[in-house]
Amino acid sequence: xxxxxxxxxxxxxxxxxxxxxxxxxxxxxxxxxxWYRWETAKSPEALFVMTLNGDEKKKGRIxxxxxxxxxxxxxxxxxxxxxxSATYLCALDTGRRALTFGSGTRLQVQx
Amino acid sequence: NAGVxxxxxFQVLKTGQSMTLQCAQDMNHEYMSWYRQDPGMGLRLxxxxxxxxxTDQGEVPNGYNVSRSTTEDFPLxxxxxxxxxxxxxxxxxxxxxxxxxxxxxxxxxxLTVT
Numbered sequence: 001x002x003x004x005x006x007x008x009x010x011x012x013x014x015x016x017x018x019x020x021x022x023x024x025x026x027x028x029x030x031x032x033x034x035w036y037r038w039e040t041a042k043s044p045e046a047l048f049v050m051t052l053n054g055d056e057k058k059k060g061r062i063x064x065x066x067x068x069x070x071x072x073x074x075x076x077x078x079x080x081x082x083x084x085s086a087t088y089l090c091a092l093d094t095g096r097r098a099l100t101f102g103s104g105t106r107l108q109v110q111x
Numbered sequence: 112n113a114g115v116x117x118x119x120x121f122q123v124l125k126t127g128q129s130m131t132l133q134c135a136q137d138m139n140h141e142y143m144s145w146y147r148q149d150p151g152m153g154l155r156l157x158x159x160x161x162x163x164x165x166t167d168q169g170e171v172p173n174g175y176n177v178s179r180s181t182t183e184d185f186p187l188x189x190x191x192x193x194x195x196x197x198x199x200x201x202x203x204x205x206x207x208x209x210x211x212x213x214x215x216x217x218x219x220x221x222l223t224v225t
Contacts, residue, residue: 034213043201046213097142097161097207098169103153
């Protein structure tokens with residue numbers, strides 16, 4: 001069983017703060033790394049799918065970087081807003097098309 | 112497009128009963144999968160399929176069966192429900208593309224087994 005670890009488990013920040021989370025995975029099993037945003041009472045929604053070492057992706061105030069050699073990805077949120085409150089999941093695709101998810105980072109942004 | 116749909120939204124079963132959770136997608140995605148979500152454990156893969164007639168086991172397949180007779184549908188069968196199968200079940204689909212396709216999730220089915 002693959003170990004995809006996310007840290008921290010939860011985070012409370014003030015509106016306007018910038019923040020980041022980490023996803024760690026076994027670098028030898030890498031094919032693609034996914035990030036999803038999961039709001040309470042909704043379904044997970046894809047943010048990024050990353051495949052190349054050194055890849056950087058950006059969507060509005062959210063960006064992500066990938067290091068496949070050392071097995072980690074960072075997700076950054078610039079100027080957090082209350083609507084950014086959600087659980088952020090990363091998932092590893094080892095090439096079998098079966099995703100292994102981390103347990104997520106729960107972000108709460110206080111107005 | 113309706114995207115990924117799941118029925119029912121809620122279900123209560125007694126131990127030993129069987130049932131089928133339905134999942135359908137209208138995006139012509141090759142890949143479909145079932146996950147269960149339990150507190151503190153994230154999403155765990157039950158079964159997945161890379162096309163009609165092809166299925167494979169995920170991390171936690173015991174007690175569940177799947178089949179994929181069409182591109183659109185991927186039902187999950189609980190053969191003999193147990194309290195340990197109380198969970199929220201999500202179906203997801205994606206294109207099969209180089210580098211992995213982003214997954215689209217259904218709204219979930221909340222199952223309670225008493």
